[in-house]
Amino acid sequence: MADLVYHKVMQDLKARISRNEFPNNRLPDERSLSESYGVSRSSIKRALAFLADQGIIFKKRGSGTFVNPLYMKSKTIFHYDGSNIGITDSMESMGETPQIDLLDFKVVPASKELEQDLFLEDDDFVYEIKRLRSFGDQPFMIETGYIPIRITPKLTKQIVSGSIFNYLETEIGKTVTRSFMSIMAAPSTKEDQRLLGLKPNEPVGIMEGIFFLDDGTPFEFSNMRLHYKYLKYNTFVQIT
Amino acid sequence: MADLVYHKVMQDLKARISRNEFPNNRLPDERSLSESYGVSRSSIKRALAFLADQGIIFKKRGSGTFVNPLYMKSKTIFHYDGSNIGITDSMESMGETPQIDLLDFKVVPASKELEQDLFLEDDDFVYEIKRLRSFGDQPFMIETGYIPIRITPKLTKQIVSGSIFNYLETEIGKTVTRSFMSIMAAPSTKEDQRLLGLKPNEPVGIMEGIFFLDDGTPFEFSNMRLHYKYLKYNTFVQIT
DNA sequence: TTTGCAAATTGATACGCACCAATTTAAAAG
DNA sequence: CTTTTAAATTGGTGCGTATCAATTTGCAAA
DSSP states (O other): OOOSHHHHHHHHHHHHHHTTOSGGGEEOOHHHHHHHHTSOHHHHHHHHHHHHHTTSEEEETTTEEEEOHHHHHOGGGGOOTTSOOSHHHHHHTTTOOOEEEEEEEEEEEOOHHHHHHHTOOTTOEEEEEEEEEEETTEEEEEEEEEEETTTOTTOOHHHHTSOHHHHIIIIIOOOEEEEEEEEEEEEOOHHHHHHHTOOTTOEEEEEEEEEEETTSOEEEEEEEEEEGGGOOEEEEEEOO | OOOSHHHHHHHHHHHHHHTTOSGGGEEOOHHHHHHHHTSOHHHHHHHHHHHHHTTSEEEETTTEEEEOHHHHHOSGGGOOTTSOOSHHHHHHTTTOOOEEEEEEEEEEEOOHHHHHHHTOOTTOEEEEEEEEEEETTEEEEEEEEEEETTTOTTOOHHHHTSOHHHHIIIIIOOOEEEEEEEEEEEEOOHHHHHHHTOOTTOEEEEEEEEEEETTSOEEEEEEEEEEGGGOOEEEEEEOO
């Protein structure tokens, strides 16, 4: 895991940053770091680049490399997108494993939109999987997923009552490593209100998009309607 | 702008991808590209790395580099975060320049939370700037921003009636290049409903966070309440 | 035909060098 | 003391080489 040079440098720098070892929030220049770590400048650059696009440090040509003061104040919020992709994962990382209730499970012909998004032919079928996710007795998400039969012809009720990505990885040997998602807000429907325990004026947050296998095949189109209090998407944006 | 080697390679590859010049959605291997472009493999790698984290291509050790099929289907949605940061910018890129109505403009002592977020002292003051943004006669966002007096002591009504980031860049010579934002949903308040023309059951999308200057100084804390139909945040996530 | 292993392919990591561009620092000029 | 100019600092770009790790391909064995 940590036998890569740039990885070790990264970990160490992160630790030193946390211990506030850099006065003025300023890191040594790359050439010095290269010397003191006894590694090439390229590896230092790679380590710094990773930290930079995690938003932990800022680099500025001509003046140096600086710690993002926000990182010092609250490191917890620096776990955002990119670290988790499936829902089970990203929820587990919050400390608790959510349960899954299977609401519906059937095979339907792919709609035009699904054909488009999952690159299907005209007569292709997809699984439609509707599930309710809860923490304890507090449901927080209605998830409707569409998966081409062609990719996983052997889905069962049992499988889709658990983590599908998990099944895919352990049983089929394929991994979901990418997703393209849109985040929106919308008024709650009657069904949302009933299932998620929302008042009529309380909305849902929607996360909708496509999950890809590691070879680029679109694997699932997913529409997730979240209790609005459970949607908080953190993101660090920088323009170049 | 485009006199960098990896930049040129990137542009060219992007164009060739769009013209569908790569059969099987598979790009030539890095060594061949290096030869055919007459540049070093390092430069090819850099170009490919950029395309990869834009989500345009996938790289897989041992098997090759592939075009994201989603990119071929709809290139338009591939303009997501990272390209724009301010609101004026990100709205302009949608084809229209929004107007700004100044709702409120005053100086207030910084709250505890603001002290925390903007790294202020106990007796610091901030501008509170409340503005309404509209496309034509359709308002879509209520924006409340807080800017430390210490950073920009000379804000006027006139300035805050336009683009603040623009003023900062042209008049002060500082640039906002980074932001840390959270995206949420919430029921609309009476004020939201009145200003944004929402029905009582229609929600707002909230984007809230901190904008940073290029030297890492937190510049503004901003809370943006959007008409829910105008919030759509696209993001491409990949885990390594 | 199928299975298993070796070789070839392909991206990833690491090192090092040279030079460029933005910024800061220090010296010189007024 | 301020302004101007030159030098030093610091991250960015580009080239080239060597080696490793994951995957695919092709050959050989069963």
